[in-house]
Structure formats: structure tokens, C-alpha cells
Amino acid sequence: MNEVTIFRTTAWSPGPGCHGGCGLELYVKDGRLVKVEGDDEHPYNRGRLCPRALALTQYVYHPDRFLYPMKRVGERGEGKFERISWDQALDMVEERFSKIKDTYGAEAVIFAQGTGRDIGGPISFLCYSFGSPNWVQLGLAGHSCYTPRLAAMMFTHGDYAVLDAGQFVPEGMDDPEYEPPEVIVVWAQNPAAGCQDGFYGHWVSDCMKKGSKLVVIDPRWTWFSSRAEKFLQLRPGTDAALALGMLNVIISEGLYDKDFVDTWCLGFEELAARAAEYPLERVSQITWVPAEDIAEAARLYAKAKPAAIQWGVPIDMGPSGTTIAQAIAHLWSITGNLDVPGGQVIARAAFDVTTYPFSTQELHSLYGEEFVKRMNEKRIGAAEFKLLKNFRGWGQPDRAVEQMLSGDPYPIKACWIQTTNMLGGQAADTKMHYQALLNMDFNVVVDCFPNPTTMAVADLILPAASIAEKESLRSWWSPLQVMMSAVTVGECRSDWEINLELAKRFNPELRKRFDTVKDLIDDRLKPSGYTFDELKDGHWKFPEKDTPTRPYRRYEKGLLRPDKKPGFRTPSGKIELYSTSFEEFDMDPLPFFTEPPESEVRTPQLAEKYPLVMVTGRRSPVYFHSEHRQIPWLRECDPDPTVEIHPQTAQELGISEGEWVVIHNERGRIKRKARVTPIVHPRVVSVPHGWWLPETQGTEPNLYGIWDINCNILVNIGPGDDSGYGGGPYKTALVAVKKLSQGEE
Amino acid sequence: MAKKGLLIHYEYCTGCMACVVACKQEHDYPAGRWGIMVNDCTRETEGRVQVDFLPFPTDLCDLCARRTHQGKRPACVKHCMAECMFYGELHDLAKKMETMPRSVLFVPK
Ligand code: SF4
Numbered sequence A: 001m002n003e004v005t006i007f008r009t010t011a012w013s014p015g016p017g018c019h020g021g022c023g024l025e026l027y028v029k030d031g032r033l034v035k036v037e038g039d040d041e042h043p044y045n046r047g048r049l050c051p052r053a054l055a056l057t058q059y060v061y062h063p064d065r066f067l068y069p070m071k072r073v074g075e076r077g078e079g080k081f082e083r084i085s086w087d088q089a090l091d092m093v094e095e096r097f098s099k100i101k102d103t104y105g106a107e108a109v110i111f112a113q114g115t116g117r118d119i120g121g122p123i124s125f126l127c128y129s130f131g132s133p134n135w136v137q138l139g140l141a142g143h144s145c146y147t148p149r150l151a152a153m154m155f156t157h158g159d160y161a162v163l164d165a166g167q168f169v170p171e172g173m174d175d176p177e178y179e180p181p182e183v184i185v186v187w188a189q190n191p192a193a194g195c196q197d198g199f200y201g202h203w204v205s206d207c208m209k210k211g212s213k214l215v216v217i218d219p220r221w222t223w224f225s226s227r228a229e230k231f232l233q234l235r236p237g238t239d240a241a242l243a244l245g246m247l248n249v250i251i252s253e254g255l256y257d258k259d260f261v262d263t264w265c266l267g268f269e270e271l272a273a274r275a276a277e278y279p280l281e282r283v284s285q286i287t288w289v290p291a292e293d294i295a296e297a298a299r300l301y302a303k304a305k306p307a308a309i310q311w312g313v314p315i316d317m318g319p320s321g322t323t324i325a326q327a328i329a330h331l332w333s334i335t336g337n338l339d340v341p342g343g344q345v346i347a348r349a350a351f352d353v354t355t356y357p358f359s360t361q362e363l364h365s366l367y368g369e370e371f372v373k374r375m376n377e378k379r380i381g382a383a384e385f386k387l388l389k390n391f392r393g394w395g396q397p398d399r400a401v402e403q404m405l406s407g408d409p410y411p412i413k414a415c416w417i418q419t420t421n422m423l424g425g426q427a428a429d430t431k432m433h434y435q436a437l438l439n440m441d442f443n444v445v446v447d448c449f450p451n452p453t454t455m456a457v458a459d460l461i462l463p464a465a466s467i468a469e470k471e472s473l474r475s476w477w478s479p480l481q482v483m484m485s486a487v488t489v490g491e492c493r494s495d496w497e498i499n500l501e502l503a504k505r506f507n508p509e510l511r512k513r514f515d516t517v518k519d520l521i522d523d524r525l526k527p528s529g530y531t532f533d534e535l536k537d538g539h540w541k542f543p544e545k546d547t548p549t550r551p552y553r554r555y556e557k558g559l560l561r562p563d564k565k566p567g568f569r570t571p572s573g574k575i576e577l578y579s580t581s582f583e584e585f586d587m588d589p590l591p592f593f594t595e596p597p598e599s600e601v602r603t604p605q606l607a608e609k610y611p612l613v614m615v616t617g618r619r620s621p622v623y624f625h626s627e628h629r630q631i632p633w634l635r636e637c638d639p640d641p642t643v644e645i646h647p648q649t650a651q652e653l654g655i656s657e658g659e660w661v662v663i664h665n666e667r668g669r670i671k672r673k674a675r676v677t678p679i680v681h682p683r684v685v686s687v688p689h690g691w692w693l694p695e696t697q698g699t700e701p702n703l704y705g706i707w708d709i710n711c712n713i714l715v716n717i718g719p720g721d722d723s724g725y726g727g728g729p730y731k732t733a734l735v736a737v738k739k740l741s742q743g744e745e
Numbered sequence B: 001m002a003k004k005g006l007l008i009h010y011e012y013c014t015g016c017m018a019c020v021v022a023c024k025q026e027h028d029y030p031a032g033r034w035g036i037m038v039n040d041c042t043r044e045t046e047g048r049v050q051v052d053f054l055p056f057p058t059d060l061c062d063l064c065a066r067r068t069h070q071g072k073r074p075a076c077v078k079h080c081m082a083e084c085m086f087y088g089e090l091h092d093l094a095k096k097m098e099t100m101p102r103s104v105l106f107v108p109k
């Protein structure tokens, strides 16, 4: 009998599906993955592990998994595919894409990804090697996932910042310099249900054990709300008003850090004047939160030293998401909590190694400034939205879907869809995206499982490897680490492997530089001085003290700016509370509140007809977005697509626990199983996203039940405003709920 | 040998379900067999909502005999995302409990 070998690697994507970061031990026997455990020595999770990672064996060896490339032989939606070889499959992509490029230009091919997984690196690499500027999170209305928050931070203080849970130093919370936040504001997130944005969610409960007090801001009671000093149950989409109200309290009561503001901030007077437009009574009226609670929350946060904010994606999805994030960044800036232990610590990719280009600077260093500029000429949305043009490399998703249908200003002919089941997941106005994809001449889907998107639109399917089967690298944020392949499954290949091979076909120059994926990884690792072999098998590395990618107080030490002067990486070198960059982009330089596109205030007549606010997207600990519905250990923990509805509202509507109900608005109707619970506000219903039913018919017209249960049918596309980033109305659509009438299906 | 058990500091249990799946993986239980379940005890109380979870080791819990014999912690204890589960001798756990308000002690058959 063969022995068990343990591979020490890192989680990032297929398997747990998440934004990753944990240390894993993969137990392999006779070439087969037999067990997964958390790595006790890994600083990120210290041996702990979520249910999705613990169910990895059921994912890797699931009978539904794609095991080899397949081309469509029947009509789209008939589910008829035929096995082909990798060579045939890649030849087909090369031929079809090249033909489109010759006829319409490379920009006629969109490269679509889903959330921030280990995909941004490989897909942007392929997209640019092909020559298309259109790397798009297709379906994501308003591009409302982290990018708006990132943009607000970048243009306010020249860097990104996250709650400091000791994650940037090897000793973690035991580092002598570290202290836990005295107060944590958990703003629009339930960190217990996963690890969002590269942040291990349970670091918040770790901090609580070390004494951190909580303020929680959410329309919904969570585990954290019940343990908070102050819980603000706000009206969905009104976060900007709340943040401005808190800024007003902090400024007018003199609770801000005057020395820090005087030394490091610009535009304080202007911010104070703007905040003064948000007195408590007004903010209370807008947000549904009692004035006194807002004031107390502001005082709790401002008086605590240090204090930190843990924020979530609903901020991006609020109206003008970028400006909401800007207001929240001002909270930590004027209280002097930036880049201090236990505060909002500046987050940079370890050793400046780029895996997933998170900033314009990173794109420049990988591909050159000239190239990025050239890409901007045709990048979807770049001509219309100046912020978008000047930040990162994304095409604008709402304009992309419109253009796929209209062909204006230029035709879109094909879609490369990699690790995104948009029709079962993120696509707002699901029907519109469905039609847009059917409008393409050629769709390639790279994924692990059949799903509504592969079923409805794929012409070619390429089987993707899970985390147990791939080599990759990760520098989001620290430590720097690599992933190792422990097993092989069918003919599955990693996203890097697939994309490198194709990229070489489109850009033969690359053949000279990268023979294997490992060569490419070593190239990307260069700024660190380490190689793949040095980092593999659990040899992650943290940057040294007093270097630009390790905290603290780097602005004092001249570690943040390219000219090495003290200060921040902004045009003025200061934190720009009044953003000169936003001004240049024709945006309001200061944060403001605007009503959601549909609301009791903006559209009162609609609100009469559809009186409930639907918040989608609450996380389940056993699912990652639209994944895992077919994994038995996980599905049984959260078996049904539900709607959370308050007991009082349920009673008024005659709805009882467990009953199937209809949720509808002018865009359509879906069915959900009622979960009657006091955790939601009586005027809000919470409808988990990403639902499709793998146990039902996958072929047309059923498509695993999406037209019956996918909540995004009820959500409009964006963008919400003139920045192009933010405002996908996933949290603010107005709906009505009713009993399923007799005989209705 | 002194009797062993599990101390569950449910004040910190976030309902993450790691214990549930860790147990199934360790024992190779198919869906439908549970060594531990997590009960949602959320309720309205005193004008607020209390979101609480209470893990319940079932009659299938053997305290991970195979693991603990090898000196490892039970699968649920090791993987608990909130680090709110502890394994040990009952009198030690009872002592520990004194500093952990809102906790329960479990002893198997
Ligand atoms: S969700 Fe968190 S615990 Fe689970 S694998 Fe991802 S990083 Fe690790």
C-alpha cells in the first residue's frame, strides 16, 4: 500500500471558490486526493478551514465535472457536446478568434471573468496577448465589486487599505508592534460566511476575543449585529448619507485627529462644509436609523484608538458606489487610523509581485504604459467614463452587454467566458445577458462544471483544474505564496496553462520567454527575488520590515511615493479629502448622497406598487456565489433557494414559514421558499443570489431552473452614475411578494 | 482513563458549518449522516434580535477516536473557524468553562 503524501498549498479559487489565502494540506494517496486539512502553521488560517475547502474531495471527483475539451454538436441549449482533443480545441479557438480579429479587430472579442479569483492574472494576460482591450466582469452591473472601493481609496490616499488583523506580519496578532482595534465597524458585510476580498472573515471574531468592540451597519441582523455595541439597521443603499452624517458628527464635535489632518490631509474645510449638509435629522430620515444611534456610533468609532472598518460589496452596489467608499475612507483618514497598528493598514501586493493587476501601476509594470494607453482607445466605456479610463484595465460591463446587442460603436462577435457562470450568477437583467451571449458568433467557456451558462451559450467547453491540480502564484496581499499541483483529474488544465498556451499562439514572441507556466510564475516573482521552487510546499514569505509592502506608518518613512518623499502616492502627496483627481474626471470631488434608482423617495409610485426593498447577495457559509449547489455535503446545509421575510410582513401577506412564494416587479417574477425571520427589516426582503438547480433539467428551456429562481431577473443593469464604477442595483430593487396562488407554478 | 468531551463556547459560534463538514470528511459520512449538527437559535428577545448558533454533536460522535489516538485534535475542533470548540478531559474543560460564559459541555455515550 502506498503512503499518504501531504502537499502544502494555498487556496485560491476552484474548490472553495473563494478569494483565498488559506494554507491547505492536501492528502494524496495513490495519486488521489483523499483528504484536506487546514495548515496549522499557516499564518492566515492557523489550521482552520471553511466547509467549502473541507468538501474539496467531493468537488474534485464530482461525477458532473468536465474532464476533457468538448465542442457543441447540437443546437445551443440542447446539451449535445462531443469530446475533442486539447489540440483540436485550441486550434479551434485560434482559428475562430483570428478570423474575427482579421475582420472586425481584436476588440470584437470580450474576455469575461467573474469575481476576484485566481483568474484576473491569466485572463488579462490572454486578452492582451490577443490584443483585445476588453477584459470585462461581464454581467456585474455598475462594475460593483471592490473596484469602486479601490478607486475611491487610490484617488483619496494613493493606496488601498484594509482592517489590520496582523495579516501583514509573520507573527500576526502576536507581533509586538500589533494591537487589536479598540472598535471595529463592520459595514455591510457578514464576515462569518466567508473570506471576502482576501480577508479571512473570522479575523473579526479573533479581534473580538482580544477585546475589539463592534459597531455594525447592515439592513440585516447578523451574528455580529447581535454582539455589537451599536447596530444601525439602515435602509439599503443609503450608506453615503450615513457616512456623511458620521463625518459631520466627528467634525462638528471635534473628534477628528487634528494633528494628522493638519499634517497629512488636504481639503478638510471643503469636506467639513459638505458634511454639514448632512445634519442628523436629515440623515436619520434618509437612512431609517435613529439620530442618536448615528451620533453614538460616530463617537464610538472616533474616540477609539485604534479603530478600523471592515466593509463589504454592498458599498460598491449603492448608488454612486465610488463616492460612498470615498466618504468611508474619509472616516479613517480624518481619525488618523491609516497605516497604524490595529487601524486601516495600507495593503500592497507582497514584494510588489503582481498576480492579478489591481491597479493602473501594476498594469503599467506588466505591459508598459504605451500599451495600456493604446488599449484605452477601444476599451469599452473608456471614452465615456474618465475614472474608468484612468483606473485599472476593465471594460465597463453594462456598456459591454449593450454593445453585444447593438454593435455600437463597434461589433462584438465572440466571448471568452472563464470561470464565470454569469447566467446563474452575477448577470443583472439575466435575460438581456442571455440574449447578448446568444448574439455572439462564438462562445468559449472555461469551467469545472456544467451550469446554466455552459448549457445555454457554450460552443466550446474547456475543462478547468481545481486548486488541487494547478500551479499558480498569489500576492494578494501578504504573504507571497504559490500553489502546487497535487493530483491530476481527467484532462483538466489550469487557467494559467490554458491561457499561456493560447497566448503564445496569438503572440509568438511569448514562446521565447515562457516555455512553461513555471517560467511565467518565476518571471512574475522577480521583484521578490524568490522562485517558484523556493516558495512551494508551504514556504510563503513576508516582506521585510521598513519596505514598501509591509506596515506601519510608511507615509512618514517615505516608503509610499515613487520619489521616496514622505507622504502619500497622490498628485499632492497628501490625503485628498477633496479629490483633485475626481474633479479632473468630471466627478464631484467630495462625497454626496443620492437616492437609489428605485426607492420610496425617488419613485414613490413604484414603491406603492412594489413596497419591499430586495437585497440580494447575502452570503451562505457553504456556497461561493453560484457554486457548490451540486456538492452533497454543502447542499444539505442550505438546501433551498429562500427569501428571508420579517414575521410582521409575512403575517400581513398571509405567508408562513417554508411556503413557496412569488417575488415580482416590472421586470419579472421568481419563486422562493419563505424563511420567516426577524433578522430582516420589515420593509426589506433578503434574497440569496447565485441559485440554480443542478438536479433539474439543464437543457433549454429549463436551464437548471434559472428563469424560475434567479433573483437577478428582477435587477436592472447599471451603471448608476457618471463614473462607470458602482451602483449596480443589486441591493435596492423594489419588489412585491405574494403567496403562490392555487394551481400556479 | 479520565472521561473526555467537547467544550463548545457557543457565544463565539458563528454558524460557519466547518465542524459539520470536517466531521463528515473525517468519518466519510455521506450526505444525510451527521456527526454534528448546528442549530440556528436566532430569536427576538428584549427588543433586539439575538443571532445564536448551537452545535450539537450527535450519537455518531466518537470524539474522533482515530485522530485523538494519534495525538491529533478532533476534526471539528481543529477546523472550527471561530476556534470555539475544545477537546480534553472533562474536569479540565469544566475548569476552562468558568472563563467562557455561554458555553456547553458535551459528553458522548
Ligand atoms: S473561504 Fe476562507 S477558509 Fe475557505 S478556503 Fe477560502 S480563504 Fe480559506
Ligand code: SF4
Binding pocket: B019, B022, B023, B024, B026, B035, B036, B057, B058, B060, B061, B062, B063, B064, B074, B075, B076, B077
Ligand atoms: S469530535 Fe469528531 S466525531 Fe465528534 S463531532 Fe467532532 S468531528 Fe465529529
Ligand code: SF4
Binding pocket: B012, B013, B014, B015, B016, B017, B018, B019, B020, B038, B053, B055, B076, B079, B080, B081, B082, B083, B084, B085
Ligand atoms: S465550526 Fe465552530 S463556529 Fe463553525 S459552526 Fe461549528 S462550532 Fe460554530
